[in-house]
Each structure stands twice: as structure tokens, then as C-alpha cells.
Amino acid sequence: MRFPDEIRLAPDEFRLLRDLINQHCGIALSPEQRPVIERRLRERLSVHGLHSFGEYYQLLRSPDRGRAELDEALDLVTINETYFYREDYQLTALRNELFPMLRRPPLSRESLSIWSAGCSTGEEVYSIAITAREAGLSGRRDLRIFGSDISRRCVAHARRGVYGTSSFRAIPADLKRKYFVEKPDGMHVQDDLRAWCHFGHLNLLDPVRASVVGRVDIIFCRNVLIYFDDVSRRRVIDMFYDRLLPGGFLLLGHSESLLNVSTAFELVHLRDDLVYRKPITASRFAPGGLDGGTLGSGKP
The missing domain is CATH 3.40.50.150 (Vaccinia Virus protein VP39)
Incomplete structure (x- = not known):
């Protein structure tokens, strides 16, 4: 049995995870980030009792648990550096x-x-x-x-x-x-x-x-x-x-x-x-735009 800290993220597994994340939310991971992603996501393998990142990829694609687990993964891989009065x-x-x-x-x-x-x-x-x-x-x-x-x-x-x-x-x-x-x-x-x-x-x-x-x-x-x-x-x-x-x-x-x-x-x-x-003379609702909404200015 492999211990969690011995599990490695192979290049082909990284590409699968990278493409899945990109398709879902637009974030583009570079090959240089593979060691960071390996470190940050390894704990999720342990949580689910998985033995490879390939198995984890299959979990992320599953129709029943995949979306919730993808949210967990994104919490771990996204960068959240901020502070008050930045710029x-x-x-x-x-x-x-x-x-x-x-x-x-x-x-x-x-x-x-x-x-x-x-x-x-x-x-x-x-x-x-x-x-x-x-x-x-x-x-x-x-x-x-x-x-x-x-x-x-x-x-x-x-x-x-x-x-x-x-x-x-x-x-x-x-x-x-x-x-x-x-x-x-x-x-x-x-x-x-x-x-x-x-x-x-x-x-x-x-x-x-x-x-x-x-x-x-x-x-x-x-x-x-x-x-x-x-x-x-x-x-x-x-x-x-x-x-x-x-x-x-x-x-x-x-x-x-x-x-x-x-x-x-x-x-x-x-x-x-x-x-x-956005130009002042632009149509209030651009072609293909979305209407309505519950938050915002309250304007129709």
C-alpha cells in the first residue's frame, strides 16, 4: 500500500486535471505548477481513500460527487492573495x-x-x-x-x-x-x-x-x-x-x-x-445579453 505522501501526480494525470479545471472555470494551469497542484490536492486523495491522481480525476468526473469535489479542489488550487485598500x-x-x-x-x-x-x-x-x-x-x-x-x-x-x-x-x-x-x-x-x-x-x-x-x-x-x-x-x-x-x-x-x-x-x-x-449609447440589453437578476441596482 502506498502512503499518501508517496503518491505522485504524473504528467498525463496533470494534463487531465488541468483540462478539467480549465473547462470548468477558465483557470489555466501551467506545467510548472504541477508540483504545487500535487502537494495541494494530495490530501483529497487521502480523504477519499484513493491511490492515484487518476482515480481522483475519475471522481471529479462522476455525476453524483464530482461537482462538490471540484469545488473542494478549486478551494485548494486557487490563489487568494488580497488585503484592504489594495491598489x-x-x-x-x-x-x-x-x-x-x-x-x-x-x-x-x-x-x-x-x-x-x-x-x-x-x-x-x-x-x-x-x-x-x-x-x-x-x-x-x-x-x-x-x-x-x-x-x-x-x-x-x-x-x-x-x-x-x-x-x-x-x-x-x-x-x-x-x-x-x-x-x-x-x-x-x-x-x-x-x-x-x-x-x-x-x-x-x-x-x-x-x-x-x-x-x-x-x-x-x-x-x-x-x-x-x-x-x-x-x-x-x-x-x-x-x-x-x-x-x-x-x-x-x-x-x-x-x-x-x-x-x-x-x-x-x-x-x-x-x-x-460600456458606451452610454449602448443598447440597454445587448444582443445575446441576460435579462433580470435579483441583486444589483434594481433597474429593469
């Missing part, structure tokens, strides 16, 4: 430029809706909420914020709203004091701020599930699409275009762009950033 220049732009643009003619939104796509453990969502509060928005009447992630573990963490020291490496000290409460198990997001924020498990390659977000004014998707292959990246960007209201904004990470991905968006130059906007 804070975009939050400054949100407060000083994007909010005012959306609330004056020709848009004049009475209420706003923001989606953090790939929110990890929630720090980005709460950073957006703090920025909105500092900008004078009053929450339930003015704003809804929805965070989604492929990792159920991350979504559970985000809903709990409790964080350790490493999450506060960039947030201004006065905001930390103002919006968090220290308790024995960590720093807790204040309840009234947490009430603004909603979280859900969502695969960005599932446009039907994405429709629950509703139509939104702003999408943050920062440092997520860099892990996707080109085809999946285009699918997600097309879905974002459908989810955005005309005049809505898409914010990517500082090293990301839509070059060679999409020409449907307008490039908008802000004081310290470049963002993408």
Missing part, C-alpha cells in the same frame, strides 16, 4: 471621479450597484464599502455591493468579516479604527458596514448564474483574469459587458487590459488610472 488609487478614483460621473447627467443614477468579481476573502468588497461611506453614500438606499468568488471557503470568510493583521497592511490607520472592531479572534467589520455587502459563490464562466448579480454600474475584476486562458477571458469580458448598464465602468488590475480581448468598451482616462466604460 488604492482605484478607490480614490471611485470616490472622486466615478461616483460623481454616475450621479450627474447624462446618467444621473439614483442608486448604484457594484460587483466585485473574484472577491477572494472579501477585503476588496469592504474597501469599496468604506470608500462609498467616506464619499457620503448611505448604503441600502444609495448603494448595493455584491462580491463573488469561485471558492466557497473564501465566500464564507468574506461573509464572516473577521480579519488578521496581514489584511491591514495598506489601509489608513484612521479608517481601520473607524470601521473595524477588535475582538479576541481578530478585527471584525462593523455590522452596519457589513450589512451593505452581499456575497455569493459564482463561476465567471456560468452566465446563467451570473445573472443573479443583476445589472450593475461598476465591476471590479482585479488580478483575476490573468489566471484565465484567452478564450475564457473573452467569454468573461463579454459577460461583464452584458451585466453593465450603459455608461457603467469596468476596473481591471494595473497590469491587465482589454487589448486583443474586446473592442466593445470605451477607454476612459482618469487622473491616475485608465478604466473601461
Whole structure:
């Protein structure tokens, strides 16, 4: 009998797992990641009493247990590095430029809706909420914020709203004091701020599930699409275009762009950033777009 730490992920088994994960959620694993994937997934073999990664692949493909186990695997292989006020220049732009643009003619939104796509453990969502509060928005009447992630573990963490020291490496000290409460198990997001924020498990390659977000004014998707292959990246960007209201904004990470991905968006130059906007004159419901939704701005 082989001990769990002796089980190796063979190249052909890695290719099978890599292709299955890519097909499911768009994440593209490189050959150099094989030792990391072997280490992270080996414990799942032990849980199920399996003796090879080939057997584990067959489990992932099974109609009865495969989907739930794939969620477990994705929790282990996805990267979830984040912290409060990461790339804070975009939050400054949100407060000083994007909010005012959306609330004056020709848009004049009475209420706003923001989606953090790939929110990890929630720090980005709460950073957006703090920025909105500092900008004078009053929450339930003015704003809804929805965070989604492929990792159920991350979504559970985000809903709990409790964080350790490493999450506060960039947030201004006065905001930390103002919006968090220290308790024995960590720093807790204040309840009234947490009430603004909603979280859900969502695969960005599932446009039907994405429709629950509703139509939104702003999408943050920062440092997520860099892990996707080109085809999946285009699918997600097309879905974002459908989810955005005309005049809505898409914010990517500082090293990301839509070059060679999409020409449907307008490039908008802000004081310290470049963002993408769905044209104001775009049809409210683009051809092939999804309708409805239960979250978001509440607009038809």
C-alpha cells in the first residue's frame, strides 16, 4: 500500500486535471505548477481513500460527487492573495471621479450597484464599502455591493468579516479604527458596514448564474483574469459587458487590459488610472445579453 505522501501526480494525470479545471472555470494551469497542484490536492486523495491522481480525476468526473469535489479542489488550487485598500488609487478614483460621473447627467443614477468579481476573502468588497461611506453614500438606499468568488471557503470568510493583521497592511490607520472592531479572534467589520455587502459563490464562466448579480454600474475584476486562458477571458469580458448598464465602468488590475480581448468598451482616462466604460449609447440589453437578476441596482 502506498502512503499518501508517496503518491505522485504524473504528467498525463496533470494534463487531465488541468483540462478539467480549465473547462470548468477558465483557470489555466501551467506545467510548472504541477508540483504545487500535487502537494495541494494530495490530501483529497487521502480523504477519499484513493491511490492515484487518476482515480481522483475519475471522481471529479462522476455525476453524483464530482461537482462538490471540484469545488473542494478549486478551494485548494486557487490563489487568494488580497488585503484592504489594495491598489488604492482605484478607490480614490471611485470616490472622486466615478461616483460623481454616475450621479450627474447624462446618467444621473439614483442608486448604484457594484460587483466585485473574484472577491477572494472579501477585503476588496469592504474597501469599496468604506470608500462609498467616506464619499457620503448611505448604503441600502444609495448603494448595493455584491462580491463573488469561485471558492466557497473564501465566500464564507468574506461573509464572516473577521480579519488578521496581514489584511491591514495598506489601509489608513484612521479608517481601520473607524470601521473595524477588535475582538479576541481578530478585527471584525462593523455590522452596519457589513450589512451593505452581499456575497455569493459564482463561476465567471456560468452566465446563467451570473445573472443573479443583476445589472450593475461598476465591476471590479482585479488580478483575476490573468489566471484565465484567452478564450475564457473573452467569454468573461463579454459577460461583464452584458451585466453593465450603459455608461457603467469596468476596473481591471494595473497590469491587465482589454487589448486583443474586446473592442466593445470605451477607454476612459482618469487622473491616475485608465478604466473601461460600456458606451452610454449602448443598447440597454445587448444582443445575446441576460435579462433580470435579483441583486444589483434594481433597474429593469
